[in-house]
Amino acid sequence: MFAKLLYNRNSLVLNTSFKYFSTSHARLKEHNCKLLVVGGGSGGCSLSAKFARNFQKGEIIIVEPSDVHYYQPMFTLIGGGIKKLEDSRKNMRDVLPNKANWIKESVVEFNPQKNAVTISNGDTIKYDFMLVAVGLQLRYEAVPGLVEALNIPNSGVCSNYSPNHVNKTYEALQKFESGNAVFTFPNTPVKCPGAPQKVVYISEHFFRKTGKRNKANVTYNTSLGVIFGVKKYADALWKVVKERNINVNLRTNLIEVQPEKKLAIFENLDKPGEKTIVEYSMLHVAPPMGAPDVLKKCTDLVNEAGFVNVNKDTLQHVKFSNVFAIGDCSSSPNSKTAASVAAQCNIVYKNMKAVMAGQNLTEIYNGYASCPLVTGYGSCIMAEFDYDLNPLETFPISQDKEMWVMYMMKKDFMPTLYWKLMLNGYWNGPSTVRSLMHLGLRK
Ligand SMILES: Cc1cc2nc3c(=O)[nH]c(=O)nc-3n(C[C@H](O)[C@H](O)[C@H](O)COP(=O)(O)OP(=O)(O)OC[C@H]3O[C@@H](n4cnc5c(N)ncnc54)[C@H](O)[C@@H]3O)c2cc1C
Incomplete structure (x- = not known):
């Protein structure tokens, strides 16, 4: 008892x-x-x-x-x-x-x-x-060989998704000399679906800044069938990858890493059994999540x-x-x-x-999400959209352009907003600002 x-x-x-x-x-x-x-x-x-x-x-x-x-x-x-x-x-x-x-x-x-x-x-x-x-929950262990690869110093394998591995990305960029720089998007739900490709753009720009671009073959392998879920921003991103000679393979999912041979193995999600083996110099992994x-x-x-x-x-x-x-x-x-x-x-x-208080519920969430798609050191496309994947933009300009001001917002303004207002319960997203910017015509 x-x-x-x-x-x-x-x-x-x-x-x-x-x-x-x-x-x-x-x-x-x-x-x-x-x-x-x-x-x-x-x-x-x-x-x-x-x-x-x-x-x-x-x-x-x-x-x-x-x-x-x-x-x-x-x-x-x-x-x-x-x-x-x-x-x-x-x-x-x-x-x-x-x-x-x-x-x-x-x-x-x-x-x-x-x-x-x-x-x-x-x-x-x-x-x-x-x-x-x-x-x-991050599930690095769901990809055979990945945890081992992440734990080998200077293996070239990195992941922005965990505080334990994020520093390895900049290390890998600095150590990169030549070869394949490969970036992945898993076949699961993810947090910040833009993050697996933001690192592609930043890395590509880093290679250009440091004179290594002509020795780097930059590839983004994504499980998705699109580069981004919202057509307006997907169109803008396709232009970015074409202009910058970044290879994009859709429906391509990482299934194994062999760190001793520096090999990454991918499956074609549309053709069961078809696999591609890639030798990497740098491999950035957005892990399976759930x-x-x-x-x-x-x-x-x-x-x-x-x-x-x-x-x-x-x-x-x-x-x-x-x-x-x-x-x-x-x-x-x-x-x-x-x-x-x-x-x-x-x-x-x-x-x-x-x-x-025993009252009826009145508030309705419209599915608002935002993704500052950083496209390099000093540029960003600020994607904002709702449940139906329709753009829901805060500013009275078309936000599908790469802009310095959006990069500065992402880099300096948003962290302050987060620590000072959001975590103290004073930030409910930009709906009021949006309404003001659009003269009350948009909620
Ligand atoms: C690389 C990366 C880039 C991102 N970029 C952006 C961006 O540009 N813009 C953007 O808006 N969002 C971005 N995000 C996503 C954003 O960080 C998450 O969507 C957000 O933090 C989700 O908040 P949450 O409270 O749901 O979960 P979290 O902030 O992850 O918090 C969950 C908490 O629950 C705790 N917890 C877990 N299990 C238990 C348990 N059993 N019992 C008690 N506590 C538990 C954890 O310790 C944790 O503190 C990014 C995320 C990553 C990883």
Whole structure:
């Protein structure tokens, strides 16, 4: 039998209500909160900050295992040597709101029928409302030979997608002398679908700047059937790759790396069994990604692909009305970017508040996503679009052009916007700016 012990609230590490459970093996705790936020990344941190303004201390619990919060959109620039890894990181304790209780563990089991989760130290957390914001899981191990290749110093294999590997990209660029520079896009959902090709453009420009371009054969192998999902920007990108003599192979998926021979093996997704073997000098890999394993285990909570099953308009769970999801782990079919997270913040905030107050949901998410397609040192195409892949541009100019000002926004303005406004719950995407720029004619 579990026994409830008396406790003194002031003596607890966490200022939240909980009970002790005594088992034959350990003393486990049961925490209780009004709002449980699972994940302290872009979505979890921003939304906790919004709620923390109105909630009492102790009413919000955030479960997040990492000590460090990364601004991942900066990884592209780090790979190009434009920013340093330190510029992209802050201590988690400095970005999470003080009024929320941070438990530095992972959720290992969701139990939405009981409004409860189990965390990695064995404790249970019971909640009235839950926001799931656990992001995507990187699956480097799904490509045989890739992890080994990434861990061999100076192997030429690199990946902007992980803070553990992003510095290898600039190292590989600097060490590159001649041969094939190959870049990949996996056959899975990805975060920032533009990132696997931004590194192609930056690398190609780097080779030109350093006089190595005529010795480099630059190839982008993508599993997709298009260079970019939105036609307006895809047309602009095809021009860029043609002008700069970059080879693009569609429906071509990396399936194996043999680091000892510096070989990358690709499958043709349209012709089962057909493989191409490429000898590389540099190989940049966007790894396979997917919903985190912990979500996949809870079939009540997720769709068949393992993403939290929400209504794409309201972002409320289709079955559990007290559960919402934000960001990369959600089933909403938008492009998975931090820009989408910003646009989702106010939708989720207002709709969750409505549920808490027993009112109807009023806010509708239009699928807004943005992708600053950096095309070199000093140029960027700022793609912005909605669920239907229609452009939804903030500025009253056609944004399918390579522009210096957009590059500066990506490099200097957006990081400040992220750290100062978004993570403090004050940035909900550019819809108001867009409306002003278009004289109120565009939402
Ligand atoms: C190379 C690269 C370039 C990018 N470029 C851009 C860009 O230019 N523009 C843009 O808008 N977006 C970009 N993105 C995408 C953007 O970073 C993500 O879409 C965004 O961070 C998603 O936010 P999130 O809160 O859903 O997930 P994350 O920010 O990834 O946060 C998820 C959090 O959940 C935690 N977590 C995981 N599992 C558990 C668990 N079991 N229990 C508790 N916590 C858990 C993790 O530790 C993490 O802190 C880029 C990403 C990468 C990698």
